[in-house]
Amino acid sequence: MERKEISKAVLKRLPGYLSYLKTLNVQYISATTLANALGMGEVQVRKDLAAVSDGGRPKIGYERKGLIQDINSFLGYDNATDAILVGAGKLGQALLGYSGFKAYGLNILAAFDAKPAVSQVDGRPVLPMAALEDFCRDNNVLMGIITVPTPAAQQVCDRLIGCGIQAIWNFAPTHLDVPAGILVQNENMATSLAVLSMHLQAKMKDEK
Amino acid sequence: MERKEISKAVLKRLPGYLSYLKTLNVQYISATTLANALGMGEVQVRKDLAAVSDGGRPKIGYERKGLIQDINSFLGYDNATDAILVGAGKLGQALLGYSGFKAYGLNILAAFDAKPAVSQVDGRPVLPMAALEDFCRDNNVLMGIITVPTPAAQQVCDRLIGCGIQAIWNFAPTHLDVPAGILVQNENMATSLAVLSMHLQAKMKDEK
The missing domain is CATH 3.40.50.720 (NAD(P)-binding Rossmann-like Domain)
Known part of the structure; x- marks a missing residue:
């Protein structure tokens, strides 16, 4: 996806999502589920994920592996x-x-x-x-x-x-x-x- | 000396002074010398040192070992x-x-x-x-x-x-x-x- 400008605050939260997502064993995950699991605000999580991935689908959420890939790619972790x-x-x-x-x-x-x-x-x-x-x-x-x-x-x-x-x-x-x-x-x-x-x-x- | 309230900015600079002071081999050092060596403002260094040590003497400066002790003690490094x-x-x-x-x-x-x-x-x-x-x-x-x-x-x-x-x-x-x-x-x-x-x-x- 097109690279957007992103605040340092968002950047600080992304590794946390990534680390948690990697421990799960589900195919899909919604921003709501993620927010609840990490004790964070739903609106914030929704915005953060939308900034780095366009894979979110209504009522279903994000495909977990795709989301991991998008965050990895955004953070440059996939590009040694x-x-x-x-x-x-x-x-x-x-x-x-x-x-x-x-x-x-x-x-x-x-x-x-x-x-x-x-x-x-x-x-x-x-x-x-x-x-x-x-x-x-x-x-x-x-x-x-x-x-x-x-x-x-x-x-x-x-x-x-x-x-x-x-x-x-x-x-x-x-x-x-x-x-x-x-x-x-x-x-x-x-x-x-x-x-x-x-x-x-x-x-x-x-x-x- | 009496413990003063100190800002986080000062706290962040203290380990830098300490690290530099430990490498020297002089008996006395002035705030001016220290400021020049570290490329910092003289006024700032003077204030920082005064906040953690009352060993500074006009025209002579600080006794290096005493100053190291004062910063160590202030930062809690001497108290494992x-x-x-x-x-x-x-x-x-x-x-x-x-x-x-x-x-x-x-x-x-x-x-x-x-x-x-x-x-x-x-x-x-x-x-x-x-x-x-x-x-x-x-x-x-x-x-x-x-x-x-x-x-x-x-x-x-x-x-x-x-x-x-x-x-x-x-x-x-x-x-x-x-x-x-x-x-x-x-x-x-x-x-x-x-x-x-x-x-x-x-x-x-x-x-x-």
Whole structure:
């Protein structure tokens, strides 16, 4: 179907529908059933699904497999994105070894590190930084994942952009400056932990 | 120092300062130096540091180690939080094996799974769900990490709250309903990947 403009809020809900739909074993499912199962508003679910699929039929609903395909396709999960990862420390290695990303269309080809401590993780090579430029060019890589320590993050980011990277998934807890047209998606686990930890501290203080 | 109210924006910047400060080898550092090094505004850095530490001295700046301690303490990183993880699949195991969390004061005591495929990860036990209630009570656990598939997430969440859990780190790509006073921090990697992937799709369309 024709691609529509879609809000980030809708985008955030789509993986939830997808994940639930995959667990079902029915041929058809209506927006109402889906809304009830996920504890969401029926109108919202109806609108969300209409934005990504035109397979809905009155009184019957959506063919489940077709709907899964439409959401997958909309989110780009069916179109594997090749990526490289820079910073093969503990977090980098954990991400490299996480097979679940394949379901989301992410294919990490290789990792790079200033001082590689291992030569591969789950069959994916860990290469020295000197090999970065050639690898990106040879494999036409457009996505980079940054898992280096904060002080190295901006420099790595600049170098990735020099290699033609267009989208950066940043796990370093710092802001990255990038030119217009390059997208940075920050994944700040340290901040998440701080938010949770502060909540607990406040809780324990209240109880005293 | 007396705990001040602090905005989430400040909270998001603190881990960045901390990470950078740890890499230095100087005794004192000024807000100006820090701002320049991180490419941030001097006024903002000055305000942020003043909010978490009263160690700043005119013309000298902050004693680096003291400042690290103050930020650590403010973020709760020096006060290890015991947590349990539910859902020992690929992502759960990756988190369980990620030693970097210790630096952020997170201590995952054990994992629980409906059908444990392994008995331990890096010395931390993976237990059947039936053991959840007793374990939480015996260890006075207040934080729970959810890495189960979406359809199981709300049920697991309810069960954790029944166990006395006050703060939930949710990696399932779905909204969780919780009573007032319980904090849920969502870590939606699937959404991040969708955002990145859509950016790349739009890029490639533009180039055609």
